[in-house]
Amino acid sequence: MTSEAQLRRDIVDVCKRIYEHGWFAATDGNVSIRLDDGRILATPTGVHKGLRMTEDDLIVVDASGKRVAGARDASSEMRMHLAAYQERPDIKAVVHAHPTNCIAFSLAGVSLAQCLLPEIVFTFGSIPTTAYTTPTTEEVPAEVRKWIKKYDAMILDRHGSLTVGRDVFAAYDKLERMEHVAEITYRARMLGPIRPLTRDQITRLQQVGQELGLPKREVCESCNVCEGPDEGMIRRVAEEIGRSIR
Numbered sequence: 001m002t003s004e005a006q007l008r009r010d011i012v013d014v015c016k017r018i019y020e021h022g023w024f025a026a027t028d029g030n031v032s033i034r035l036d037d038g039r040i041l042a043t044p045t046g047v048h049k050g051l052r053m054t055e056d057d058l059i060v061v062d063a064s065g066k067r068v069a070g071a072r073d074a075s076s077e078m079r080m081h082l083a084a085y086q087e088r089p090d091i092k093a094v095v096h097a098h099p100t101n102c103i104a105f106s107l108a109g110v111s112l113a114q115c116l117l118p119e120i121v122f123t124f125g126s127i128p129t130t131a132y133t134t135p136t137t138e139e140v141p142a143e144v145r146k147w148i149k150k151y152d153a154m155i156l157d158r159h160g161s162l163t164v165g166r167d168v169f170a171a172y173d174k175l176e177r178m179e180h181v182a183e184i185t186y187r188a189r190m191l192g193p194i195r196p197l198t199r200d201q202i203t204r205l206q207q208v209g210q211e212l213g214l215p216k217r218e219v220c221e222s223c224n225v226c227e228g229p230d231e232g233m234i235r236r237v238a239e240e241i242g243r244s245i246r
């Protein structure tokens, strides 16, 4: 069992890493860990989590979100974390950040749910983008509840990312991987039309994943590609190729 003192150090460590990547600006974002007694250790609101937050700034809230320890206030975004913990008894940590490429994709209305890279199929199944919700309102946790039962990582439209895991480092790793996928996808799209994995390739990846004992992931819930490219896509690709050789 990891001591609370160590878990506090882990949160500060993860926040520094997120800030160094540029996925927290100023006081953005929040990280939490569910303690063994069901209370939640979390970053407070209004503190720069990369530069100025210490282990003593962290707060503890009960399962309903009421602060039970610490001097600072909880973030209004804690409700997102509580929703995730309620829907997922298996998880121990939640990371919410504002990763640049993931947010840019949501602003452009481009989904990352397509099966583009084998590691997406293995790690996430798919990366859904939630509907837009008004910050600080009940809409935010309600929307998270819709997706968190099936997915460990998601993009919050015009807002950021939410990732969960068995510990805070696992939740952080999913953020890092998701943003890396977004960065690769961005660059690939700059080069031309992208080629999603085919349905056969995805089926094979799922078989291999099961043989390796990886958890079974939902794929392609919001992906319209794996059923095979539609007529429109074939035409667009053909036109693109036509233009480039003319």
Ligand SMILES: [Zn+2]
Pocket (backbone or CB within 6 Å): 028, 029, 077, 096, 097, 098, 159, 160
């Ligand atoms: Zn946020």
